[in-house]
Amino acid sequence: MTQRETKARLLAAYDQQLRTDAETPSALEVTEHGPLRLATFLGGRGFITYRDLGDADEQSVRRLVEEAVGYFQAKPEIIKVEWKTRGHDHAPGLHEALLHNGFTQDDPESIMIGEARALSVDVPLPDGVTLRQVTDEADVRAMSAMQDEVFGEPVSDEMADALLRRLSLDDSMELWVAEAEGHIVSAGRLEPVPGTDFAGIWGGATRQEWRGRGIYRALTARRAQSALVKGKTLIHSDSTEFSRPILERSGLLKVSTTTPYRWARG
Known part of the structure; x- marks a missing residue:
């Protein structure tokens, strides 16, 4: 199978298996x-997604946007x-309507997909760095705060509260961290998608001074190994330009x- 054919097969699996309620596992x-699909989350967050817009024209797309905002x-x-x-969607006039x-x-971010076994490799860690799965509230809040800092956002309780709620629901999400000298230096989560071949890897963040040492690759490999144990054969991720080359x-x-588009009240 050529790479073009492989990409088409993976994209079809993405559209068919993931663009469902799999996108909103923790929605209220x-x-x-x-x-x-109009979803409401903790923290006053709304989310709009869909499998496709069918044969919508510009007029119907404008109407859908207006109705969703309303x-x-x-x-x-x-x-x-x-x-x-x-x-890859057919959505005439959507950018302008939004x-x-x-x-x-x-x-924009890259939709990355591949075989979990391709990621499940042995990656040596720098001396003094260890990986572990976290579930305790203090660890989850420390992980979330580190990710906020790396992404240049104010440290808040919003994401930590959402992660703790999901852990309480036991929806199979896993949180993984890399630690050095008692501090979290990299983190990410694994989200196996029920009823599909997929697990998602999300929230990957590494402190700048620890980048380029293979820590993110090791954290990704460990999550892929866990996905395989859970019977998931495909990994997907929305990747920034920092993580895309590593995953490739x-x-x-x-x-x-x-590409996310964001609306804020007022």
Whole structure:
């Protein structure tokens, strides 16, 4: 099979298996509106996704955007909304309609997919660095704070609270960290997707002074090994330009792009 054929096969599996309620495992509420899935999360967060928009034209796309914004505007507890777009979708006029309705565009990310066994390799760690899975509240909050700092965001309880809620639901999510000298220097989570071949690797972050030493690769390999134990054969991730080259070297392929658009109340 050529690489082009492999990419097409992986992208078809992504569309068929992941663009369902698999995208919103911790949502408080999910409402279907035409092809759209409108999800509400803790912390006043809204999320809009869909498998596809069918044969929608520009007029119907504009109407869908307006109706989705109206839905969340009518929920006073919602303070921000993300609309998740994919580069391979047929969605005429979507970019313009989102901007017209108050969304701002984030940087695009690469949709990476590959065989879990390609990632499941032995990666040597620097001296003094260890990997472990965390579940205790103090560890989860320390992990979340480190990720906020690495991503240049104010340290907040929002993500930690959401992760702790998911751990309480026992939905098979795993949180993994790399530690050195008693401090978390890298972290990421594994999200096996029930009823599919997939597990997602998310939230990968490494402190700048610890980059380039193979720690993120080792953390990724350990998550892939755990995915295989759970019977998951495919790994997927939305990757920034920092992590994409690492995943490509491990055998994952870029099959498309995803770009978030964000709306904030007021």
